[in-house]
Amino acid sequence: MSFGTGIVDTDALPLFDVVRATDPAELGPRSQVSSRLPPSGQVYKYRLQDRAVWRMRFEDPIFSMAIRSAGAIVVSLADSRFATEVAIEGDESALFCVTMPLQGDLTLVRDGVATTSTAAQGLAFRPGPRTRIRMSDATARANVFIKVQEVEQALEHALDRRLREPLEFRPELAWKSGLAASLKRQLDVVLAEFRSPHGVADNPVALAATTDLLVTLLLRAVPHSYSDQLDVGAGGAAPAYLRRAEEFMRVNAAEPVRIAQVALAAGCSARTLNDVFRRFRGTTPLGALHAARLDGVRNALRLEGAGASVAEVARRHGFTNLSRFGAAYRRRFGEAPSDLVRRASRI
Numbered sequence: 001m002s003f004g005t006g007i008v009d010t011d012a013l014p015l016f017d018v019v020r021a022t023d024p025a026e027l028g029p030r031s032q033v034s035s036r037l038p039p040s041g042q043v044y045k046y047r048l049q050d051r052a053v054w055r056m057r058f059e060d061p062i063f064s065m066a067i068r069s070a071g072a073i074v075v076s077l078a079d080s081r082f083a084t085e086v087a088i089e090g091d092e093s094a095l096f097c098v099t100m101p102l103q104g105d106l107t108l109v110r111d112g113v114a115t116t117s118t119a120a121q122g123l124a125f126r127p128g129p130r131t132r133i134r135m136s137d138a139t140a141r142a143n144v145f146i147k148v149q150e151v152e153q154a155l156e157h158a159l160d161r162r163l164r165e166p167l168e169f170r171p172e173l174a175w176k177s178g179l180a181a182s183l184k185r186q187l188d189v190v191l192a193e194f195r196s197p198h199g200v201a202d203n204p205v206a207l208a209a210t211t212d213l214l215v216t217l218l219l220r221a222v223p224h225s226y227s228d229q230l231d232v233g234a235g236g237a238a239p240a241y242l243r244r245a246e247e248f249m250r251v252n253a254a255e256p257v258r259i260a261q262v263a264l265a266a267g268c269s270a271r272t273l274n275d276v277f278r279r280f281r282g283t284t285p286l287g288a289l290h291a292a293r294l295d296g297v298r299n300a301l302r303l304e305g306a307g308a309s310v311a312e313v314a315r316r317h318g319f320t321n322l323s324r325f326g327a328a329y330r331r332r333f334g335e336a337p338s339d340l341v342r343r344a345s346r347i
């Protein structure tokens with residue numbers, strides 16, 4: 001069975017929790033959908049815009065939602081057959097949301113200001129009582145949520161100080177401009193990985209790296225209340241920070257390391273760590289950690305020799321997509337990982 005619009009197939013989402021509604025009463029002012037979603041401090045009230053639909057009954061779902069969470073990330077896919085307005089009551093959410101329309105139009109109304117989103121433009125916001133969402137007929141959307149605490153802590157590390165006010169994103173997000181295109185590609189990767197039974201969501205090492213990358217792109221790609229203070233320029237930092245960070249990455253290449261942990265081990269702030277890697281290595285801490293994990297795979301293949309399983313070793317180091325891993329490995333070492341195993345076999 002597929003969702004109401006036929007865009008999202010629930011048969012392809014066995015790892016997700018699925019909520020469906022066939023009775024318009026479930027989407028009325030006293031929506032029953034929220035009671036079937038994971039517990040939170042919010043109540044989502046769905047209101048069908050066409051009153052004539054309220055008295056009708058349907059065999060197929062008129063609203064469906066599939067949800068899966070792992071670590072600090074929550075992924076959901078949803079669709080609605082009829083135009084609907086969603087009011088959010090309760091506390092401000094503990095999650096930031098990035099919405100990607102797959103079909104139809106969505107309009108976010110926050111503090112009385114409306115922002116319309118289509119397939120070419122996403123939305124970034126924090127759901128809460130200041131928020132309403134309007135959907136046209138036959139809409140489908142993908143949402144990636146990430147914990148507010150994770151994003152604000154990363155911002156504090158980048159600024160090297162505590163935030164005086166909560167972080168607020170500007171909702172409009174054009175996918176073709178600047179780093180927003182990179183963010184969109186990463187969001188697509190997250191959606192694909194959460195659908196996979198052996199993807200990022202089931203690998204703590206890969207999930208930690210994915211979370212850091214997603215948070216970094218979110219802060220750099222989406223305009224927000226601290227954008228003008230987020231200086232990405234290179235600063236002077238003692239090379240000792242760099243050596244300690246690289247050694248920590250090397251030793252922990254097969255562990256679910258976060259950039260904040262690398263900075264702590266190096267004895268500096270995450271902002272200083274970012275600056276010193278850019279200045280002395282021409283890369284970012286995330287790029288260096290990715291390289292350290294590739295080095296870890298290569299060293300493990302050498303040690304394990306002819307009996308080594310490339311897929312198993314790669315997954316142990318946080319690489320869940322073998323195609324992307326193989327391409328990255330070849331770029332770094334100029335050969336395929338299987339070439340190293342074959343040489344060990346001949347020896």
